[in-house]
Amino acid sequence: MSRQTAGLISLGLLRELPASSLSPRVGRPHVPLDVDTRRHLACGVHIAVPFVTFSVVDLRGQVVAREQRPREGDAMTVLQMIIRHLPGFLARHATGSRVLGLGVVTGGRVDPELGLVVEHEPLDWRDVPVRAVLAAATGLPVHVDGHARALAQAEILFGDPRARRSLLHLFVGNVADAAFATDGSVHIGPNSAAGGIAHLRLADSDAHCRCGRSGCVQATLSERTLLRHAVGEGIISRPDLQDLLAAALGGDRRAVALFRDRLRVVGRLIALLVDMMDPEIVVLTEAATLFLPALRADLFAEISAYSRVCAEPERMVLPSSFGPDVLAVAAGAAVLDAVHRSPHSLLAGLTTPRPAAGAASPRRPATPLTRHGN
Ligand SMILES: [Zn+2]
Structure with missing residues (x-):
């Protein structure tokens, strides 16, 4: 352990913290370590x-x-x-x-x-x-x-620790994509197509899709579709997600309703995927989940109503760890x-970097890594 950490310290990936940053404890002395974010x-x-x-x-x-x-x-x-x-x-x-x-x-x-x-x-x-x-x-x-x-990899590295056991990540923006991982490894598949949910058929959608069919996940949920409806209803004058979010945050009920309706469909999709995969957690990257947190209750209610295995969606389904x-x-x-x-x-090709000028201390607390002193 010591030799490995010494190597990582010399690479500038780990650094030792002052010993006083840990409370005193019985036994061999510990040197607290942290990821070195400066170099x-x-x-x-x-x-x-x-x-x-x-x-x-x-x-x-x-x-x-x-x-x-x-x-x-x-x-x-x-x-x-x-x-x-x-x-x-x-x-x-x-x-x-x-x-x-x-x-x-x-x-x-x-x-x-x-x-x-x-x-x-x-x-x-x-x-x-x-x-x-x-x-x-x-x-x-x-x-x-x-x-x-x-993003699934980033959640495994930096997000809820349960993500390391098994994780489903769902992204809903202009595209709809998923990714799933078990034991810290994101599945890619022989065709690089794992997680491709764009053309799964939703039972209660008739949205026309570019693939020629209708009811596809991406055609139903994409921001393009959402914004087209918003412009069509006169809520916003141009198809811009920030404008629609601003309207919803400003209390425009029609804008909130559009986001809520989409989130309910997302909830039914999550229920389907959870029942198939039974992941430890689900991470959802979607605008309303991030910026209109009051609507999460609608998402959870829909998952509870449609999933056979997800009893506590508020514990299992999390918004992205990375916010905006x-x-x-x-x-x-x-x-x-x-x-x-x-x-x-x-x-390979290591050069000696200089610490970034004015490098800030990490905003997150030090990792609970410790190194046994010799
Ligand atoms: Zn399609």
Whole structure:
């Protein structure tokens, strides 16, 4: 243990805390340890339908910096924009730290092994070689993954400890994606298609889907559908989720009702998935769950009514651990997962980093790691 932790300390991944930070105890002396968030950072890019989010996150998954740019044009136009924006972004927010890699995440079907976005329907992307293009342009190790899976990994690393045993993560935005994990490992599948729920058929929906059928999960639940209804009912004048959230937060009952109706459908979907998988916990990344917490009661009621196994949805179903940071964390999570799994891979090409100027102490409490003194 001591040799391993000494190695991680010399890599700048762990640091020793003053002994006084632990209460005195009987037995061998302990040196408290903490993740060293000062020297290494992960860079992330989250590609969504309306915008691209650039982020810098530390080894605890805390967001250090974030910027957004509108997403415009086809896949290569977006990748070229990312290549132009990254150097300035890293100069502004990561100077003095070692950037461990670039995580790129998006919805739809993503093959992490090939670094390929296989299919993202709302973006109209097919077989986009994201890793090849961005690795060549940036010289950084590039990790590409689906955002539902990346967020599942982030929950396993930083969220409720039950997630390490088994977890279902559901993402509902412009795409609807799921990811599931057991024993700390997120299932990808031979076709990189695990968690693809977009075209599961919902019994009580007749929403027309691009696939030619109707009632598909994504067509029913997507933000596009939600915003189309909101504009159609005259609640908002343009299809913008922030506008609709502002209306709901401002007390517009029609806006609240739209979010509530969608959340009820999400509840029925969760009941279905929970009954199939029986996970320890479910993490839901969805706007109303995050920003209109009063509506969670409707979600729980629907799950209770439809699930055969979920007796206490309020204990089992949690909103994302990352709140409004969720896209920024998702992007960095692909890198952090690689680092936490194989920290010694950092030995390759190690340079001596300088601590970031003014690096803040971690916002979360120190991990309960201790090292036996010799
Ligand atoms: Zn469909």
